[in-house]
Amino acid sequence: MSINWGILGAGNISGQFVHDLLLSNTESSFKHIVKSIGCSSETKGQSFIEDCKLTDENNVGVKPSIEKYDDFYKNADINIVYVGTPHVFHYEQVKNCLNNGKNVLCEKPFTINAKEAKELFALAKEKDLILMEAVWSRFLPIMNQLKAKLKDIGDVRRLFVDFGYDADLDNCEASSRIRNNALGGGALLDIGIYPITYSRFLLDDKLGKDHSHFTYESMMTVDETDKVDYNTSVVFQYGKIHAICTCSNYVDNISPFGRVEGSKGKIELFADNPARLRAFKITYNDGKTEEIKDDSPYLGFIYEANGIAKDIENHEESKVMPADETLLVMDIMDKIRAKHGLKYPTD
Template sequence: MSITLNWAILGAGNISSQFVFDLLLNNDRKTQYRHVIKSIGCSSSVKGQEFIKNNNITAERNYNVTPVVQSYKELYANSEVDVVYIGTPHNFHCEQAVSCLENNKHVLCEKPFAVNRKEAEIIFNAAKKHNKFCMEAVWTRFFPAIKELKEKVYHEKVIGDVYRLFADFSYSGDVKNLPLTSRVRDRSLAAGSLLDIGIYPITYSRILLDDQVGQSASKFEQKSFLSIDKDDLVDHLGSIIIKYENGKHALLTSSELVDGPKAYVRLEGSNGWVEMYSDNPARAKHFKIFNKHGNEIYEYKDNSGYNGFIYEANAVANDIHGGKLEDAVMPHDETLLVMGVMDDIRKENGLVYEQD
């Protein structure tokens, strides 16, 4: 049985390009999922046409549909669209997601879902009011590698009792030479490492130290340090320690100032450990398991050719086709939990945005 989903892409930047790459590769492979791109919403018609050309969105690859380029308002009103993928910066997410939902569109919105928990609640309340599916696009949770690793850790218990997690997302962004108006430094755009990339180490702690989500999550507490730049007044270096009620610890770091380690995740247990590797710490495609003597006992690689966005896109297709309003892997309450954690971290370190 095939499932057809008509998409609009809101925002014509790099993240949207990566998402579209996966939809089109899926279509090329003629899988059971038919992801049809109906509309590209962006601030400029020229930019929209360039997006279509640069990403090779042809009728042949898109089930005989050539997408239209539309303004945001035109996209909201497009009755041929089932679901909108929002790939804009997070300071725009609240207004754009609510506009989509109010115009009878389902929503898949990039992470971070909003600037703070208050905005996330506004979006989810709109989704419930209009009876629409809505999910934060935490693609990392949907990778086959994550499913495989959780099976090994939680069910097969290949590393025994889990005690500690190290997770990092860092890159050298030459911040000091960027203008204060840069997306990385502009406080009015809710810039900083915590919301942009620090959310991923937090996500790994949620995935690998707790097998539950949302309201069922295990209780934990956190301590944090953010280094606030004296010129742009946002964070470019952060460290978080999380302690779960069962005693497990997570040491989480993010930085836009230095490159991170090759093994960006290390999960330690009584009988061994796990290391994860990737060109992008958000892209969970490769891990190795070692026994306590340091011998490699298992390796997993995702060689599908996808960037990795297809897994969440297919999950959205299944949920909408099944009449669900939220996803079991990434429910509303999990987004609210993580947004609340980041709110608390910012409060602890004196990082405030206009949206607060």
């Protein structure tokens, strides 16, 4: 039982993703084999392999090839491509993968806007291939534990989730994917997607076009020079419940980064990176407390990787992160951006 991965983009997040695949190979009978690294240069690919500590032992005896993007797309050994490049490249790269018969797991945000996302899902359907946005948070076992515990705090009244990442904007290159409008810069698409995901995951049992009724209002500050957002806040209302979702590139979020408040108690959320919940603490109204932690050595990407491997085997769309849910969240982000005048070149 194995699956052959092609990793597109030898950067930051691809390295973290590959870490989990290799760790899993050392302890699971299912093998995630890294067959190829698609990247801009041989040197970069070599450093990536070294930095990931990829060896014969943890990659099932396979030495990955390092290929320029065009050769990578044509590599017939690849079952599935992980796309780990900045947002603006996802649309063309996913299209190239699908047109070359490859299943795809594409980093969030899936595309720049819902229009591009729709086209890609239609193409995947036409080609009979599996395509999923890598919303890894939804696949974490601790997220399911959190959701199961909501009933213990009675009627949920409010949810707060903040993802703050101090990008040191004064010293951050204007050409970086954080600041550059042409690279899809700004906070909402990069990190704001996670608080929105928490609200969708925790407050709605339904997905995509079957979603429960909700409304939302937003505030966004678009930087006058960079023309991207560094502060965005959204409040969703599901019935009587308010979900306050915030993101910022000016400041780091404090800990706990999130809180769920119910009639019988509250739950605080803890993590170094809010996308990867590591622990939560329940404090009941009578003062009793309960803590649940995830100390797993996995960074957290293995769960989505196992999920899509199973979907490919069963030849069915993910039930955890279906296309419809991606389209719903992309549409929310499109509308927030449109309201506040944040445009990207492909809008």
